[in-house]
Amino acid sequence: MHQRQKLTLFMVVFLLFLSLPQALIELGCVTKKTLAKSPKPSLFTRSSCTEYPVFTPSALVVKYGDPANVTCVVCQKDCSGDASGLEHAVGNVTQNGTTMFWTVDRLTEWGISLQCYYTNDAGVQCISVLNPTLYRKYPPESVSISFVNHTEMMFENQQYTLQCSVQNVAPVQSLTVTFYRGNTALGHLLSDSEQKKPVNETFTLNITPSREDDGAQYWCEAKLELRPAGPQPPPVVTSEKLNATVCKSLSTTRATTPQTTKSTTTTTKSTTSSATTTAATKTAVIAQAITTPQSSSNRILTHSFMCLTLLLSALI
Numbered sequence: 352m353h354q355r356q357k358l359t360l361f362m363v364v365f366l367l368f369l370s371l372p373q374a375l376i377e378l379g380c381v382t383k384k385t386l387a388k389s390p391k392p393s394l395f396t397r398s399s400c401t402e403y404p405v406f407t408p409s410a411l412v413v414k415y416g417d418p419a420n421v422t423c424v425v426c427q428k429d430c431s432g433d434a435s436g437l438e439h440a441v442g443n444v445t446q447n448g449t450t451m452f453w454t455v456d457r458l459t460e461w462g463i464s465l466q467c468y469y470t471n472d473a474g475v476q477c478i479s480v481l482n483p484t485l486y487r488k489y490p491p492e493s494v495s496i497s498f499v500n501h502t503e504m505m506f507e508n509q510q511y512t513l514q515c516s517v518q519n520v521a522p523v524q525s526l527t528v529t530f531y532r533g534n535t536a537l538g539h540l541l542s543d544s545e546q547k548k549p550v551n552e553t554f555t556l557n558i559t560p561s562r563e564d565d566g567a568q569y570w571c572e573a574k575l576e577l578r579p580a581g582p583q584p585p586p587v588v589t590s591e592k593l594n595a596t597v598c599k600s601l602s603t604t605r606a607t608t609p610q611t612t613k614s615t616t617t618t619t620k621s622t623t624s625s626a627t628t629t630a631a632t633k634t635a636v637i638a639q640a641i642t643t644p645q646s647s648s649n650r651i652l653t654h655s656f657m658c659l660t661l662l663l664s665a666l667i
Contacts, residue, residue, distance in 0.1 A: 400477035402426050404435075404467035411483040412580040415521075419458045421481065423467035425449040435469035461485055461521070462547035484522060486577060487549055490586030491526075492519035494573045496593055504596040505560050513556045515571035515590065521549040525581075528554045529572045532564065565597040 405424045413419045419442075425435040426449055435451075437444050440463050442455030451467060463485075468478040499512040515528050523542045530537040540554045554571070570592045574585050 399473060399475040400471060402428070403477050404469065404479040406465070406467065406479060406481045408580065409481075410580045411481060412577050412582075413458045413483055413485050414582075415485055415488045416457050416459055418454070418456050419483065420452070420454040421465065421483075423451040423453070423465075423479070423481075425451065425467060425469045426477075436467075438466040438468070440464070458483070458485060484525070484577065484581070485547070486525070486575060486581070487519070487521050490520075490575055491517045491573045491588045494518070494571060494588045494590045496569060496571045496590040498593070499555065504598055506598050506600045507560060507562050508600050510557055510559050513558055513569060513571070515554045515556075515573070517552045517554070517573045517588075519549045520552065520573065520575070522547060523550050523552055525576050526552065527574045527576055529574070530554075530556045531570050531572065532558075532567050560595060560597045562597055562599065564595055567595045567597075568592040569595060 404426065407422045407424070411419060411421055423437055435449060437446075437451040437453055439453055441458070441460050442453055445452045445454075449469070453465060463483060465481040465483070466478055467481070468476050470476050495516050495518075497514050497516075499514050501511055505511055513530055515530065517526065517528065520526055523544045523546060526542055528540045530540075537558065538556050540556070542552050542554075544550060544552065558569075560567075571590045572587060573589075574587045575581070576585050578585070
């Protein structure tokens with residue numbers, strides 16, 4: 352019995368020890384910053400370099416297969432041409448003192464990187480990196496729009512998914528896809544792909560049509576935003592237009608007179624919802640995600656407390 356009491360006391364002290372840092376933070380005695388370890392200084396921090404190589408132009412956008420060139424001034428002082436260079440995967444480099452000249456007759460390599468550097472008197476290598484943006488000679492090969500798993504007429508107040516397919520586009524990171532109903536933009540979407548080579552990408556948007564949308568035309572647009580060094584205006588390709596046929600829902604058709612008034616209110620809400628962009632959809636998803644962890648956390652906390660109570664009771 353004496354050993355059980357010691358074990359119980361040990362467990363209580365151990366639990367108090369684990370909760371001590373958080374308790375001190377909540378009381379304002381310490382902050383999270385004071386509890387964290389400070390990182391050790393590095394010999395290769397930016398403060399070790401008084402200046403960095405400078406590329407001209409600072410951003411390079413090249414059409415696939417076109418020639419390209421760039422100049423790098425390694426430094427104005429604190430360096431010599433013997434301790435500098437320009438690393439490159441394609442093309443040729445010539446040097447005049449501390450100035451580097453990079454040229455290529457036809458740029459056809461995706462995702463290349465140029466690194467201009469010098470080593471200062473302290474032995475630290477100071478580097479600047481330029482990542483040329485290579486885009487296809489032509490804008491997206493094709494852009495098409497369709498409904499996901501649906502080919503017939505639509506019913507009001509029902510959710511449907513539009514799909515915009517973009518074929519053979521690069522760089523996809525610079526692509527903006529916009530869905531339209533008539534001349535009204537419904538949402539702007541971006542790709543999260545990091546692929547540098549041409550890819551096929553599909554974008555989707557949920558819509559809830561109303562009776563007012565009957566006869567409307569849905570379409571999408573793909574635009575390559577390559578500013579500031581890219582072509583102006585940006586390359587744009589549009590899809591064909593889908594003619595929408597929206598019918599009354601079965602519940603509305605079968606409704607009696609009092610129910611008809613209620614259905615009209617629902618239709619009005621649906622009209623507002625159909626004009627909502629993707630941001631509203633994301634907000635609803637985020638709200639659902641926030642609610643779920645709270646209830647889950649409460650269940651976990653309650654379960655842990657019950658287990659601890661049972662354990663202490665068994666030890667005593």
